[in-house]
Amino acid sequence: MATATSQRAIVSAQSHQWDAKNSGFQKRTGNARLVFVGSSCLGSRKSRLVCASGVPSSVVQPIQLPSNGDGGHTPKKSSESALILIRHGESLWNEKNLFTGCVDVPLTPKGVEEAIEAGKRICNIPIDVIYTSSLIRAQMTAMLAMMQHRRKKIPIIMHNESEQAHRWSQIYSEETLKQSIPVITAWQLNERMYGELQGLNKQETADRFGKEQVHEWRRSYDIPPPNGESLEMCAERAVAYFKEQIIPHLVAGKHVMVAAHGNSLRSIIMHLDKLTSQEVVKLCFLLPPSITLGVGI
Template sequence: MGLLVICRHGESEWNLLGKWTGWTDVGLTEKGWADSVRMGSLIKNIRFDEAYTSALKRTHQTLDALLEGCGMGSLPTTQAAELNERDYGDLTGKNKWQVKDEIGEKAFNGIRRGWDYPVPGGETLKDVYARVVPYFEREILPKLQAGENILLVAHGNSIRALIKHLDQIPESEMEHVEMSFGQSLLYTFEAGNNLPTKKEILSVNIDPVNA
C-alpha cells in the first residue's frame, strides 16, 4: 500500500494581489509559509519516501514549510515542470477581480474553471491534464504501487487536473471542482490498482486567500 498526499502551495505574493499567476515564479507570503507549516503538522504521522514539486519556487518553499511542520529534515525531491500551474497566457499578471467586473461572473467562471476554455497564448485545463496525468502515470504511480509514500506539492489547476483523473470526474463536472488553500488530499493506492482505493481530505483553518 502506498500513500499519496497532494498539497496546494500556500498563498503567494501574487495570490495576495489577486493577480493571475500561471507560470510567473513568485514566492510565498509570510502567511503562505505559516499556513503550510500548520498543514505539515497534519501529515506528521506519515513516513514519506520522496517528494514531487513543480518547477516553480512557490511549491519548493511550500515543501520546505510542510517538512518543517511535520518535523522532517528533508526528502529526496523531484522538480517537474509537468506539474506547473496552468499557463494563463495573456491573462498573466492581470487582476482577477477587475476582469470579473469587466466580463461578468459567467464568463469569468468559464475562463477559470472551464475544462476546455481557451486563453490567448495560454493553456486550457484540458492541456494541463494532457501533461500532468501522463507524468503521474509514468513517474509516480509505479512508486505508489510499489508501496512508497509520496508528498506532491503543486498548484490549483495542476491538482484539479490530477483530481479529474484520480476521482474519475467527467469533463462536464470540472467547473465545480476546486482545490482550496488549506486543504490536502490523502489517497491510498494498492498494488495492481491504477486508481486509488481510498481518499481523505485533510484541512487546516486558514484566513481566506485572495485567489
C-alpha cells in the same frame, strides 16, 4: 496554533488498490483509508478522493496511517502506499488578486504559516519521495511542510537538469542519504498557464471583459484564456507525468507527496477518481494549502 476554521480529517469507508495496468485506484474490500484535510469541494457531491469536512476544530489533527499493530505508524504491508496532494499556500499574487499561472511568485507570510500548518497535519505519515512543480510557491510549501515532520528527514532538491548539475549535487555519505528525502521538481506539475491574463487583476479583468467571459476562461474545461492553457491542456501534461513518474513509486509501495497547484492537482484527482469534465470544473480548493491523502493496500 490552528485557527477555529481548521478542518478535521474525514475517513472514508472505501478502500483502493494501486493498479499498475490502469495507473489508477481500483476498488477492493479492506481497511484502507482515504482522508481529506482542508476545504476542497465538488459541488454537493462527495468525491471518492475528496471529502470536505464542515466540523471546525481548534486543534490540529495529524493524519495517521493504519497502524501495524505495535503502536507505530508504518504501513501494515509492504504493498501499501500513500499519496499526499498539497496545494501551495497563499502567494504574493494571490494576496493581490492577480492571475498568477506560471509566473514564479513566492509565498506571503500567511502562505508560510499555511504550509507549516499543513506539515503538522501530515507529520506522522512516512514520506519516501516528494514531487513539486518548478514554481517556488509549491517548493516552499513542500519544504516548510516537511520541516514539521516527526522523522526530521531533510528534503533535498534533486538537480538532474544536466549531467554536471547532477554530479555536483551528489551525496557521498550513505548515512546522510538515509536521513534525506529526494525532492523532484517538474514543470509538468505547474499551474496552468493563463496566457495574456497573467499579472492582470482578476476584478479589473472581469470589469473589462465581463464576468461571464472571465468565468469561462477560469472554470471551463476546454476553453483557454487568450494564448493560455485550458484545464484540459494542463491535465494532458500533468496526468501523463503522474502516470510515468509517480505511479511506479506508488505501485512499489512508496509514500509520495505532491506539492503543486489547484489545476494540476485537479487534473490528477480527475484521473484517479475518474471524474467527468463537468465534475472536475466544480472541484475547487477553497483554502490553501488543501491536503488530499489517498492510502491503498
